Amino acid sequence: MKRRFGFLVAAVLVLSMMLSACSGGNSNNGGANEAANGGSENNGAPAAGEKITLSYWTLFSGGDGENMDALIAEFNKTHPNIEIKNTKLEWAEYYTKLITAVGNGNGPDIGISHVTGLDDVADAAGVDWGTYNENLLNATVVDGKHYAVPIDTHPLIMYYNKKLLRDAGLLGEDGKPVLEQSADGFTTFLSTLKEKLPSSVTPFAFESKDQDPYRLWWSLYKQQGGNDVISEDQKSAEIDADKAAKAAGYIQDLYVKGFIKKNDPDFYKTFQSGAGAITMTGVWATGTWESTKGLEFGAMPIPKIFDQEATWGDSHTIVLPVTKDEDPAKRQAALTFANWVADNGQIWAKAGHIPSKPAVIEKQEFKDMPYRSDYVAVADTVAFGNPSTKSWQIRDLAIVKYLNEVWANKMTPADAIAKMQPEIQKVIDQ
Amino acid sequence: MQMNRWRADAQALLFLLPFLVVYVVFTIWPMIKGLEMSFYKWTLIKKMKYVGLDNYNQMLQDTAFWSAVWHSLLFVILSTPAMIVLAIVLALIANRRSRLQKFYRSVFFLPSILSVAVASFLGLFIFQPYTGLLNTLLHLIGLLPDNKEIFWLNETNLAWIAVTLLTLWWTVGFNFILYLSAMQDIPEDVYEAARLDGANDSQIFWRITLPMLSGITKTITMLQIIASFKVFLQIYIMTGGGPLDQTRPIIQYIWQTGFRENNLGYASAMSYMLFVILLVLSAFQYWLNNRKGA
Incomplete structure (x- = not known):
């Protein structure tokens, strides 16, 4: 009898351990925003003295986190009617929590993602869409409706180590790289770096x-005018195989020719320590390089390898998730906040992001910060993907997986693209 | 008399209640809910529609599912025997009368106190190229030419070796403690009698120590198989399941399906399949042990 019971216990243990491994994120994470809302049950603008409290979920850490805290503090100070309460969540679990919380109506008043339409309250909150960068704004519009307020764009750009480029004779009088904007031009640039610099230096820290x-591949794919990897109606995969393979082949060559240190465990450190002549990553690295002592660097848009200028980029956008009470006063206050953050983009730009309003770029405070002005123009050539609820599943589960094999030289570009197509379709169909 | 027992039971229940409530809410209830989910198309947000056995059908045809099951099984095959042999060897070392006895005990057990994230990141630092501990050591003793690097985590076979070694180092301490305590339970007079009869060390080990450990070995084997089958985080952190999902274990696939692809229904169906697999394995082992014991 005792032994039989022992087996039963073991069976229950097995089951429960598995479930706890798989059901972790399903608990209710909302509720934080149920807290006081100073009595503005009725719609319309809040009366004087009434304070609206808004919950705001963010996923920023490090420098971004500090800058966002500074923005919120400043906003709360200048807007006595509105109080923003920031809940910081881990980036890795942010979207899971947001989706679950919004799903059961307990989402925050303000968040960072695509969830609901904004046009109905935008006018009331005094948001003028015309003051935003058109290219960034378009990425947040679906079927002619605004779904989010972009506060920045953070594209892929190129950074170069001025000292190393000078050593290799590739730094011009103006402090910019001597680089012909073409496929051969960039390859020649890298091979010169490889020849002229000591072997301990990686030409391209990557x-x-x-x-x-992946971001570089997307940029080069878009530079050839490649269409989005999914159709407009989001029903089918329609990757442009020739252009995709050409872009992948070009990058594969960079690995094969030894311009990039193979499987570098930390290419940020490689560039930071002066062991890499150039690197490409998101603009958020600007703040990091700036705080690195002795690193003399410059920033520029990634070179035009193919026909037209295009680069990968994304935007941080502020959204107003659907909540249970749908209080118009709260919505309006939330949008006021979002627009204010965009208006004060110079604070947010400290980390390196490009502000979403052209007017901010003209501010003296922004101009006083070095490097940023060298790449603000990229905002107009950022190539966004079609908005899709599955965009990152498609990227991580269907595209990146095969591209990794191409970079490791285990798969030809054409094979990889051919395998992607059905995989993307599979993600869409699910 | 009867009354007293009833009172005692009620008292016990009162003390068990706090745990019971937590257990029911966070374990039993999700288990039942999971079974329900497996018959629906169910996203992270809500129940979509009843699909009957569709999720289970899809699973049977899903090659990604079966290869993930195989990867978990492969990890069981790689890790379980190594884990048991190593634990016995370490226990033998620590069980010898020696001044270093206490030192051995703590050193062998120490890695087990690390959390999986800490252990896995140490694993990354050990196995990464250029600056990793292992490659640096190999360079130092000249086994690896200076201009060459072994990419432990980028080649499927090497990645399995790396993950298995890391797991061995990290978790062998628990099995080691179990073996050590079992060894100390073996009465000294058995050894004494054997020595009087002229048995040498190897005979003593094979004929006395090992057979006397068979009970605990059965328990450890069963626990280890279940633990190894549930491998996830150390692989996820060290290889991400790559290259090309070649090291992706079943738990990672379930997690990806549920929380990345937003498909809790299918993820639940796979969880239940995994439950059945583990149940069958455990039942088989239970039957095997009992038959031998009889």
Whole structure:
């Protein structure tokens, strides 16, 4: 009898351990925003003295986190009617929590993602869409409706080590790289770096897998005018195989020719320590390089390798998730906040992001910060993907996986693209 | 008398209640809910529609599912025997009368106190190229030419070796403690009698120590198989399941399906399949042990 019971216990243990491994994120994470809302049950603008409290979920850490805190503090100070309460969540679990919380109506008043339409309250909050960068704004519009307020764009750009480029004779009088904007031009540039610099220096400090090479691939794919990897109606995969393979082939060559240190465990450190002549990553690295002692660097848009200028980029956008009470006063206050953050983009730009309003770029405070002005123009050539609820599943589960094999030289570009197509379709169909 | 027992039971229940409530809410209830989910198309947000056995059908045809199951099984095959042999060897070392006895005990057990994230990141630092501990050591003793690097985590076979070694180092301490305490339970007079009869060390080990440990070995084997089958985080952190999902274990696939692809229904169906697999394995082992014991 005792033994039989022992077996039963073991069976229950097995089951429960598995479930706890798989059901972790399903608990209710909302509720934080149920807290006081100073009595503005009725719609319309809040009366004087009434304070609206808004919950705001963010996923920023490090420098971004500090800058966002500074923005919130400043906003709360200048807007006595509105109080923003920031809840910081881990980036890795942010979207899971947001989706679950919004799903059961307990989402925050303000968040960072695509969830609901904004046009109905935008006018009331005094938001003028015309003051935003058109290219960034378009990425947040679906079927002619605004779904989010972009506060920045953070594209892939190129950084170069001025000292190393000077050593190799590739730094011009103006402090900019001597680089012909073409496929051969960039290859020649890298091979000169390889020849002229000591072997301990990597010409191109870069990741050997995952996101940054994917971003470069997307940029080069878009530079040839490649269409989006999914159709407009989001029903089918329609990757442009020739252009995709050409872009992948070009990048594969950079690895094969030894311009990039293979499987570099930390290419940020490689560039930071002066062991890499150039690197490509998101603009958020600007703040990091700036705080690195002795690193003399410059920033520029990634070179035009193919026909037209285009680069990978994304935007941080502020959204107002659907909540249970749908209080118009709260919505209006939230949008006021979002617009204010965009208006004060110079604070947010400290980390390196490009502000979403052209007017901010003209501010003296922004101009006083070095490097940023060298790449603000990229905002107009950022190539966004079609808005899709599955965009990152498509990227991580169907595209990046095969591109990694191409970079490792285990798969030909054409094979990889051919395998992607059905995989993307599979993600869409699910 | 009867009354007293009833009172005692009620008292016990009162003390068990706090745990019971937590257990029911966070374990039993999700288990039942999971079974329900597996018959629906169910996203992270809500129940979509009843699909009957569709999720289970899809699973049977899903090659990604079966290869993930195989990867978990492969990890069981790689890790379980190594884990048991190593634990016995370490226990033998620590069980010898020696001044270093206490030192051995703590050193062998120490890695087990690390959390999986800490252990896995140490694993990354050990196995990464250029600056990793292992490659640096190999360079130092000249086994690896200076201009060459071994990419432990980028080649499927090497990645399995790396993950298995890391797991061995990290978790062998628990099995080691179990073996050590079992060894100390073996009465000294058995050894004494054997020595009087002229048995040498190897005979003593094979004929006395090992057979006397068979009970605990059965328990450890079963626990280890279940633990190894549930491998996830150390692989996820060290290889991400790559290259090309060649090291992706079943738990990672379930997690990806549920929380990345937003498909809790299918993820639940796979969880239940995994439950059945583990149940069958455990039942088989239970039957095997009992038959031998009889």
